[in-house]
Amino acid sequence: MKKIDVTIPQKSYPFFIGENILPKLPGQIKKLGLNKNLFLIIDRNVQKFYGKTLDELFSDFEGKVKKQVITASEKNKTHETLTLLYNSLLKNGFGRDTVIVAIGGGIVGDIAGFVASTFSRGVQYVQVPTTLLAAVDSSVGGKTGVNFGATKNIVGAFYQPDFVLFDTDFLKTLGEKELLCGIGEITKYAFLAGQSYFNYASKNIDRIFDTEKNVVSRIVVDSISYKASVVSKDEKESGIRKVLNLGHTFAHAVEVEQSHKIKHGEAVIVGIVCSLFLSNKLMIISDVELKKQLGFFNRFLGRIKISKPNLDALYKIMLRDKKNRENIIKFVLIKTSGEILLDVVAEKKDVYFALKNGLQLFS
Numbered sequence: 001m002k003k004i005d006v007t008i009p010q011k012s013y014p015f016f017i018g019e020n021i022l023p024k025l026p027g028q029i030k031k032l033g034l035n036k037n038l039f040l041i042i043d044r045n046v047q048k049f050y051g052k053t054l055d056e057l058f059s060d061f062e063g064k065v066k067k068q069v070i071t072a073s074e075k076n077k078t079h080e081t082l083t084l085l086y087n088s089l090l091k092n093g094f095g096r097d098t099v100i101v102a103i104g105g106g107i108v109g110d111i112a113g114f115v116a117s118t119f120s121r122g123v124q125y126v127q128v129p130t131t132l133l134a135a136v137d138s139s140v141g142g143k144t145g146v147n148f149g150a151t152k153n154i155v156g157a158f159y160q161p162d163f164v165l166f167d168t169d170f171l172k173t174l175g176e177k178e179l180l181c182g183i184g185e186i187t188k189y190a191f192l193a194g195q196s197y198f199n200y201a202s203k204n205i206d207r208i209f210d211t212e213k214n215v216v217s218r219i220v221v222d223s224i225s226y227k228a229s230v231v232s233k234d235e236k237e238s239g240i241r242k243v244l245n246l247g248h249t250f251a252h253a254v255e256v257e258q259s260h261k262i263k264h265g266e267a268v269i270v271g272i273v274c275s276l277f278l279s280n281k282l283m284i285i286s287d288v289e290l291k292k293q294l295g296f297f298n299r300f301l302g303r304i305k306i307s308k309p310n311l312d313a314l315y316k317i318m319l320r321d322k323k324n325r326e327n328i329i330k331f332v333l334i335k336t337s338g339e340i341l342l343d344v345v346a347e348k349k350d351v352y353f354a355l356k357n358g359l360q361l362f363s
């Protein structure tokens, strides 16, 4: 089992990664001195594959253990699900001495994290990511929240877990589409984390579809280490943490405009491509550089399909993005891997250019 320390000003916590380490979960809760009353929020598909194992693991846990299964979908990432969870916590007599344990992908993690941040004004909380996306990204950094109306993740809080435990064996039951979603966020790191990460990812990213142990482990460790280094400098996203939003302004709009038929990680891939076109239009990268960087995305063409995009609708959704100030959309753009520009403002016509050209590749 490997350990990466995530250090932010108010709190440090470990991220554990390894093969078949799920059995260590109850022991780790005890070892770190967390409370004994556990409220497990579990993804319905994870329950299907691992429910019995989890029951056995916690059968002799000293303390109260309640399992609450939820269905992971953007349409369920709402106040209604929060209400269900708060009701279940109260009905089962949980109070301030609770540990919320999120066992699932990014959706379960975001919802459970928000419940942990608000129930009894904040209780302890553990993340057990079960998707690649959650392992490389959402389980670390403390962003929690739900969607409201048509706006993604607009109600939320920054709230850090007490530890994260990722058992790489979870990926064995994950479908190809979900692996692709994780690869979406890995692509983001490839463009952010510098040339060495970029080169390794360019060469090996396709091996993730075969869940090759060494590749998965190295990529998760490098991704979390990079994310931890960014979050440690700027937990609440007032500066450098904005880099992690590369491609996301386009991505969130694509997810909503396509009625969530495109998943978050897939939309991130599309969003980074649109960002490259925008960089080119604003003369941040040359035509030659654009072509070179687009080469990274050839492997995804045909895997992601955008259906009849409406540019006006996309632009309107982008105007609602929570990162905007005074109705101005601000973009994170890249020159080369590791050379990043924050808060770039672009004219509407340039954004339309980027959307049109970027989306065309996935039509």
Ligand SMILES: NC(=O)c1ccc[n+]([C@@H]2O[C@H](COP(=O)([O-])OP(=O)(O)OC[C@H]3O[C@@H](n4cnc5c(N)ncnc54)[C@H](O)[C@@H]3O)[C@@H](O)[C@H]2O)c1
Pocket (backbone or CB within 6 Å): 043, 044, 045, 046, 049, 072, 073, 074, 077, 104, 105, 106, 107, 108, 110, 130, 131, 132, 133, 134, 137, 138, 139, 140, 141, 142, 143, 144, 153, 170, 171, 173, 174, 175, 178, 181, 182, 264, 265
């Ligand atoms: N908080 C953050 O910093 C952050 C960062 C990136 C993304 N996100 C959020 O994460 C969400 C996407 O997360 P996701 O891609 O993990 O999707 P997800 O949570 O919807 O999980 C994807 C699918 O995989 C299933 N699943 C989960 N684990 C499984 C397993 N081991 N085996 C088989 N099936 C399994 C789920 O039931 C679901 O159908 C989005 O809502 C996005 O906004 C948050």
